[in-house]
Amino acid sequence: MSKRIVLLAALVFGTLVTFNACKKDKAPDVDCSTISGATYNLKVQEIISENCLGCHATGGSAEGDGVFETYAQAKSKGEDIYEESVLSKSMPPSGALSDSLINILHCWKEAGYPEN
Numbered sequence: 001m002s003k004r005i006v007l008l009a010a011l012v013f014g015t016l017v018t019f020n021a022c023k024k025d026k027a028p029d030v031d032c033s034t035i036s037g038a039t040y041n042l043k044v045q046e047i048i049s050e051n052c053l054g055c056h057a058t059g060g061s062a063e064g065d066g067v068f069e070t071y072a073q074a075k076s077k078g079e080d081i082y083e084e085s086v087l088s089k090s091m092p093p094s095g096a097l098s099d100s101l102i103n104i105l106h107c108w109k110e111a112g113y114p115e116n
């Protein structure tokens with residue numbers, strides 16, 4: 001293979017990888033003043049309960065990777081929850097949350113993880 005083709009392939013591959021990484025790890029572009037329910041008691045608890053506690057609970061399969069059963073636990077793991085479910089979207093493992101739920105988690109973080 002000629003050097004040129006190798007270089008071109010490397011360039012295309014590098015561009016694709018960079019593009020995908022950006023696309024994947026982007027915070028949602030949302031105006032939080034238009035999002036309701038972005039507190040633990042209003043919606044976040046429900047989102048975590050329905051989508052995460054099947055594994056991230058005491059005795060659950062992912063207990064060792066974080067337990068989010070109470071407000072204190074969820075808040076202390078807030079950055080990790082944000083990273084996994086909003087930015088990289090690698091949690092839950094079955095597939096990303098819906099955009100509306102991602103927006104709520106994003107705005108919860110932006111507001112400093114409020115309880116009420």
Ligand code: HEC
Binds near residue numbers: 053080
């Ligand atoms: C089907 C089981 C399951 C569900 C549901 C699930 N997780 Fe996980 N989670 C795991 C497992 C297994 C790991 C450890 C392996 C890994 O990181 O992939 C993990 C790891 C994590 C970690 C730690 C990552 C790290 O880098 O240490 C966080 C934070 C997390 N999950 C958040 C969440 C959130 C938030 C939800 C709900 C939106 C969720 N998970 C739903 C199984 C689950």
